[in-house]
Amino acid sequence: MGEPVLYTVSEGVCTITLNRPERLNAFNVEQHEGFIGALKEAARDPAVRCVVITGAGRGFCAGQDLADIGNQPIGQIVRRYYNTWIGLIRSLEKPVLAAVNGVAAGAGVSLALACDLVLMAESASLVQAFVNIGLVPDSGASYFLPRLIGYHKAMELALFGDKVSAAEAQALGLCNRVVPDEGFQAAVADWAGRLARGPRSMGWIKRLIGRGLERPLDEVLELEAHLQEAAAASADAREGIRAFSERRAPNFTGR
Ligand code: T3D
Numbered sequence: 001m002g003e004p005v006l007y008t009v010s011e012g013v014c015t016i017t018l019n020r021p022e023r024l025n026a027f028n029v030e031q032h033e034g035f036i037g038a039l040k041e042a043a044r045d046p047a048v049r050c051v052v053i054t055g056a057g058r059g060f061c062a063g064q065d066l067a068d069i070g071n072q073p074i075g076q077i078v079r080r081y082y083n084t085w086i087g088l089i090r091s092l093e094k095p096v097l098a099a100v101n102g103v104a105a106g107a108g109v110s111l112a113l114a115c116d117l118v119l120m121a122e123s124a125s126l127v128q129a130f131v132n133i134g135l136v137p138d139s140g141a142s143y144f145l146p147r148l149i150g151y152h153k154a155m156e157l158a159l160f161g162d163k164v165s166a167a168e169a170q171a172l173g174l175c176n177r178v179v180p181d182e183g184f185q186a187a188v189a190d191w192a193g194r195l196a197r198g199p200r201s202m203g204w205i206k207r208l209i210g211r212g213l214e215r216p217l218d219e220v221l222e223l224e225a226h227l228q229e230a231a232a233a234s235a236d237a238r239e240g241i242r243a244f245s246e247r248r249a250p251n252f253t254g255r
Contacts, residue, residue, distance in 0.1 A: 005034030006056070007041065012049035012196030012254070013189075014042045021057025024103060026065035029072075032081035039088040049254045050195035050202075051092065052188060053115060054099035063106020063129060082107055082139040089114045090210060093203030095195045099188040100175065103163075105129040110139030113148065116206055118175040119191065120166040121184040126174060132161040147213065148173050199236035199252040 006017040016038045018025035025031070042048045055061050064077075089096050089111075098115035105127040112118050112126070128145075130137050137145070137158055145154035149172045157164065166178040179187040195202065204227040212220050231237050235255045243250035 003034065004028070004031035005038050007038045009045065009048055011193070012047065013052060013192040014045070014048040014050070015052045015054065015192075016042065017054050017056050018061050019056040020065075021055070021059065023065055023067070024059030024062035024105075025055040025057070025108070026062040026068075027081070027107065028065045028068040029081070031065075032085070036081070036085050036088065039085060039092065042094070043088070043092045046254070048094060049198065050094055050192055051096045052099050052192050053089075053096065053111065054101055054188070057102070059102040059108075060098075060100045060104040060124060061108030061111055062103065063108045063110075066133070078138050082110075086110065086114050086140045093206060095198070095202050095206060097188065097192055097195065099184070100124045100126075100166075101184065103127065106135075107139040107141075110137075110141045110144065113144040113174065114140055117191065117195075119184070119188055120169060120175045120178050121181045122166055122178055123181050124166045126164045126169050128157045128161050130161070131159060197252060198254075199240060199250070200234045200254055201231040201236065204231055 002019060004018070004020055006015075006019050008015050016035065018031060018035065020026065020028070020031055027035075039051075042051045095117065096115045098112040098118045100112050100118060100120040101124060102121065103125050104112050106129040109126045109128060128137065128141065130141070136142075141158070145157065153172060164172070164174070166175065169175045170178045177187070208220070208224060208227060211223055215223075236250075236252045239252060240250045
């Protein structure tokens with residue numbers, strides 16, 4: 001068995017691959033630790049301009065490894081690992097793209113929903129599997145689901161635990177795009193490349209849209225003013241405005 005998490009950086013795109021394909025990339029402690037380390041490194045490394053999270057083999061992530069459950073108190077595992085990586089994805093000031101190459105279940109769905117953009121391969125699917133084994137949604141599922149699709153649909157998925165096809169996920173608003181399997185890697189590379197060539201303000205846009213969901217209008221207006229000052233002072237904003245007046249495409253550097 002190889003490393004449970006693979007990490008590469010190329011042309012500004014960091015790709016983090018969950019790599020336990022024989023278990024559909026379900027999380028054990030080693031995979032949690034590798035994933036948390038990878039997210040911290042992606043946040044720290046200035047060469048990383050966007051992050052792609054995907055799975056090896058035919059699955060994206062099947063949530064908790066059920067062969068590994070019960071070795072530690074569940075609340076402790078959820079707080080120490082799942083909650084930590086969900087927080088890291090949300091606070092990472094770089095766009096994070098979930099490339100859902102195959103089935104996602106339980107916390108694997110939460111992982112996709114925590115990302116900023118979600119691309120699904122046509123054959124991929126999502127399963128709110130918690131109820132099927134007598135558990136409750138975790139890793140932010142109860143936060144993301146009703147916000148994305150409303151209370152009743154969230155309840156339907158969470159109470160019945162049925163498989164949702166990629167096409168249905170898109171119709172519900174659980175992913176941005178569905179791509180035919182054969183074109184999936186190219187579509188992921190296209191979006192990741194665009195994000196990696198984007199300006200520094202992309203990270204601040206992520207912070208703003210996230211706060212816009214949660215905070216009252218007056219606070220968000222103030223945060224917009226504050227971050228607009230920061231954005232306007234960035235090298236990328238200077239380049240963007242110069243490029244506009246020179247009628248050419250901007251060359252952003254992420255600073
Ligand atoms: O512990 C805590 O801290 C609590 C935290 C909980 C967070 C959670 O995520 S709870 C939810 C855990 N996940 C599940 O309940 C999902 C279980 N898996 C499934 O329901 C199905 O496998 C799928 C719907 C994901 C895929 O179905 P299918 O038919 O495409 O594949 P399969 O044949 O069921 O699975 C393929 C293999 O992966 C199989 O192994 P085998 O027989 O080839 O040796 C299967 O056992 C293994 N596998 C799939 N999911 C898991 C798993 N092994 C361990 N843990 C899994 N979650």
